[in-house]
Amino acid sequence: MENFTAYNPTSLHFGRNVLSQLGATVGRFGKKVLLVYGKQSIKSSGLYDTIRQQLNQAGAEVYEYSGIRSNPVVEDVDAAAAVGREHSVDVILAVGGGSVIDSAKIISIAIPVEAPAWGFFERRMMPRTAVPLIAVLTLAATGTEMNQFAVLTNHKTENKSGYGSPLIYPKHSFLDPQLTTTVPAGYTAYGIADLIAHSLEAYFGKGEDASLTDRFIFAIIREAVEYGPALMKDLTDYKLRAKIMFAATMALNGMTMYGRTSGDWGVHSIGHILSFLYDVPHGASLTIVYPAWMELQRENLGHRISLLGESVFGTPDVDTTISRFRDFFSSIGCPVRLSEAVTGNIDYNEILRIMIQNKAATFVHKLSHDDYQRIIELIK
Amino acid sequence: MENFTAYNPTSLHFGRNVLSQLGATVGRFGKKVLLVYGKQSIKSSGLYDTIRQQLNQAGAEVYEYSGIRSNPVVEDVDAAAAVGREHSVDVILAVGGGSVIDSAKIISIAIPVEAPAWGFFERRMMPRTAVPLIAVLTLAATGTEMNQFAVLTNHKTENKSGYGSPLIYPKHSFLDPQLTTTVPAGYTAYGIADLIAHSLEAYFGKGEDASLTDRFIFAIIREAVEYGPALMKDLTDYKLRAKIMFAATMALNGMTMYGRTSGDWGVHSIGHILSFLYDVPHGASLTIVYPAWMELQRENLGHRISLLGESVFGTPDVDTTISRFRDFFSSIGCPVRLSEAVTGNIDYNEILRIMIQNKAATFVHKLSHDDYQRIIELIK
Numbered sequence: 001m002e003n004f005t006a007y008n009p010t011s012l013h014f015g016r017n018v019l020s021q022l023g024a025t026v027g028r029f030g031k032k033v034l035l036v037y038g039k040q041s042i043k044s045s046g047l048y049d050t051i052r053q054q055l056n057q058a059g060a061e062v063y064e065y066s067g068i069r070s071n072p073v074v075e076d077v078d079a080a081a082a083v084g085r086e087h088s089v090d091v092i093l094a095v096g097g098g099s100v101i102d103s104a105k106i107i108s109i110a111i112p113v114e115a116p117a118w119g120f121f122e123r124r125m126m127p128r129t130a131v132p133l134i135a136v137l138t139l140a141a142t143g144t145e146m147n148q149f150a151v152l153t154n155h156k157t158e159n160k161s162g163y164g165s166p167l168i169y170p171k172h173s174f175l176d177p178q179l180t181t182t183v184p185a186g187y188t189a190y191g192i193a194d195l196i197a198h199s200l201e202a203y204f205g206k207g208e209d210a211s212l213t214d215r216f217i218f219a220i221i222r223e224a225v226e227y228g229p230a231l232m233k234d235l236t237d238y239k240l241r242a243k244i245m246f247a248a249t250m251a252l253n254g255m256t257m258y259g260r261t262s263g264d265w266g267v268h269s270i271g272h273i274l275s276f277l278y279d280v281p282h283g284a285s286l287t288i289v290y291p292a293w294m295e296l297q298r299e300n301l302g303h304r305i306s307l308l309g310e311s312v313f314g315t316p317d318v319d320t321t322i323s324r325f326r327d328f329f330s331s332i333g334c335p336v337r338l339s340e341a342v343t344g345n346i347d348y349n350e351i352l353r354i355m356i357q358n359k360a361a362t363f364v365h366k367l368s369h370d371d372y373q374r375i376i377e378l379i380k
Numbered sequence: 381m382e383n384f385t386a387y388n389p390t391s392l393h394f395g396r397n398v399l400s401q402l403g404a405t406v407g408r409f410g411k412k413v414l415l416v417y418g419k420q421s422i423k424s425s426g427l428y429d430t431i432r433q434q435l436n437q438a439g440a441e442v443y444e445y446s447g448i449r450s451n452p453v454v455e456d457v458d459a460a461a462a463v464g465r466e467h468s469v470d471v472i473l474a475v476g477g478g479s480v481i482d483s484a485k486i487i488s489i490a491i492p493v494e495a496p497a498w499g500f501f502e503r504r505m506m507p508r509t510a511v512p513l514i515a516v517l518t519l520a521a522t523g524t525e526m527n528q529f530a531v532l533t534n535h536k537t538e539n540k541s542g543y544g545s546p547l548i549y550p551k552h553s554f555l556d557p558q559l560t561t562t563v564p565a566g567y568t569a570y571g572i573a574d575l576i577a578h579s580l581e582a583y584f585g586k587g588e589d590a591s592l593t594d595r596f597i598f599a600i601i602r603e604a605v606e607y608g609p610a611l612m613k614d615l616t617d618y619k620l621r622a623k624i625m626f627a628a629t630m631a632l633n634g635m636t637m638y639g640r641t642s643g644d645w646g647v648h649s650i651g652h653i654l655s656f657l658y659d660v661p662h663g664a665s666l667t668i669v670y671p672a673w674m675e676l677q678r679e680n681l682g683h684r685i686s687l688l689g690e691s692v693f694g695t696p697d698v699d700t701t702i703s704r705f706r707d708f709f710s711s712i713g714c715p716v717r718l719s720e721a722v723t724g725n726i727d728y729n730e731i732l733r734i735m736i737q738n739k740a741a742t743f744v745h746k747l748s749h750d751d752y753q754r755i756i757e758l759i760k
Contacts, residue, residue, distance in 0.1 A: 001622045001623070002395065004395065005391060005392065005393050005394070006394065006526070007390075008388065009389050012385065013385050014381075014385070014386065015384060018383065211606075211623060212599060212626055212630065215599030215602065215603060216596060216599055219592060220592065222595065242381045243381070243591060246381065250592065255635070258394075259622075259626065
């Protein structure tokens with residue numbers, strides 16, 4: 001087991017009607033609230049009214065920034081930070097999925113500085129303080145509600161990139177599975193895929209001797225494999241939504257990293273390129289790349305894939321395990337080839353060019369240019 | 381799944397030589413340190429010198445309270461709190477196992493009040509603030525290093541009782557498995573038993589639908605069942621010590637309670653009575669009571685015992701599962717009958733009297749006086 005520090009200060013409020021405590025919680029941080037959200041769907045669902053009612057009860061002065069896109073871009077973050085700065089907000093309330101909450105995390109550290117937020121991603125500046133962030137999650141997927149990471153896209157630098165800092169843990173996150181019962185099939189499936197991929201990135205990271213952490217990972221993946229298909233058959237089932245929402249949080253709240261020094265994150269970095277070039281949803285990019293990546297690693301990491309297969313599917317066979325993952329992703333409606341996810345032409349040379357430019361998958365299990373080429377063949 | 385809040389602010393520093401950061405960490409909380417420890421064994425092992433060196437480097441002014449007993453008593457807590465109050469300490473450093481850290485937790489909330497600490501346990505007073513607490517753990521067992529609970533004994537009220545408050549989470553805990561390599565066989569085994577018992581108290585608590593939390597619990601127990609016996613054969617093995625130490629922390633840091641409203645804690649409350657009357661070590665009291673309690677509950681909780689058996693031992697049979705636990709505890713050298721743990725006469729009527737007086741095991745799965753009698757027969 002590698003040395004590690006476990007630290008996670010987020011208060012996670014999980015279950016039915018937990019939003020009834022939202023106003024009081026926000027109120028403890030101050031009166032001036034920057035409300036950040038994405039599309040107008042929170043208005044049609046009634047969630048927006050619930051939120052505003054809670055904020056009114058707390059006597060909040062609310063400034064809004066809406067229109068955060070999926071695969072969120074740094075321009076929105078800079079614009080929202082300007083609003084927060086102008087009004088000297090006391091607290092940020094992010095309502096949405098990973099895109100909104102990730103954006104809000106960077107907004108929270110961008111407000112105190114007078115500079116474009118991409119500087120954090122390029123390590124040209126370090127945050128010193130953050131505006132407190134409270135999150136209301138509407139999509140079970142990324143785990144951002146209980147971690148210190150955020151991912152943004154910058155079209156100028158041709159980059160989708162991650163950033164981490166203990167300053168950007170949400171102070172509180174509210175997770176009512178009922179809010180996710182209206183998520184359509186596609187994004188439900190991508191969320192299930194995302195939580196499995198997060199678990200795998202940790203599992204294939206550095207520190208193979210963390211046996212209990214491995215068991216936690218198998219527990220999370222088995223939960224997704226067992227209840228994911230049931231949820232796809234009844235998207236409105238609260239209990240199943242709760243199981244998947246809880247699993248998604250656990251998959252990236254730090255516990256899968258205890259006893260390891262890092263996750264691999266190679267598949268994510270390749271997936272980000274597919275999302276960047278073809279606007280492939282994040283979860284879908286991972287179901288395309290992960291089976292291919294495992295095939296590429298079948299010699300190098302055969303022992304790990306075998307243990308994974310035995311613990312999740314009851315088979316130690318490496319090829320069978322990879323097939324089982326591909327079949328599982330397909331069964332819940334996720335693409336496992338890029339051509340399934342993209343209508344129109346795919347420029348594979350462009351993918352290769354950006355992989356090389358971004359040095360994709362060069363963190364733990366480093367991929368060569370030849371490996372990139374093989375991955376591209378395997379995802380075609 | 382029941383509604384829950386996940387919150388745990390402790391920073392846990394785990395691994396080889398993590399104490400090298402102790403002085404700097406303590407120093408961030410102030411200069412005046414109340415150092416709390418138990419027996420003189422930390423002096424002979426050299427740990428005391430390491431600690432004092434770290435504190436010296438931080439320029440600390442150190443006040444000591446030593447002599448905390450196992451099955452710690454409230455008188456020590458009151459005396460130590462008086463020392464802390466007299467010198468207006470900025471921070472408490474607890475070095476030891478569960479007894480020392482539990483005592484230090486109550487000291488941390490007793491210093492700010494001018495009253496005997498037992499008032500917290502009798503709910504006659506509520507803490508408002510706490511002196512920050514930093515812990516160095518020398519025994520893998522209770523999980524106190526990363527939770528908000530403490531257990532103390534009061535001989536006047538004939539009571540061993542638990543107390544919980546978010547104020548008593550340690551700010552930082554340092555866990556170097558190397559420090560546990562000198563723990564003798566008995567206490568090593570009791571620690572393994574304790575972590576299994578904690579997992580079971582959560583598993584048999586309220587909220588059976590928390591399937592992922594169940595899987596986490598099975599993971600922790602399987603880790604103990606797989607690596608515990610190996611550790612008993614080589615008490616100095618760092619890797620095995622690390623596995624058990626990590627598992628013990630996970631068994632009671634809150635994660636086994638996600639999706640539940642409470643643990644059962646009936647076995648603990650009965651075990652506390654055996655510890656109180658016969659000074660039976662805590663872990664040993666649990667290996668005596670747990671198999672008996674499961675036998676008593678074999679009808680009522682047969683479905684849970686069966687799932688547990690299947691997930692941990694590969695058998696769904698209830699009686700076999702109970703036997704496997706009893707055999708496992710025996711195999712690592714723990715008593716499974718009270719007569720194995722006590723030399724001299726045992727007054728079973730006195731045990732029954734205190735069970736009735738303390739209303740033992742009346743939290744989730746309530747035991748009647750007849751049940752007490754049956755438990756006593758089963759542990760004889």
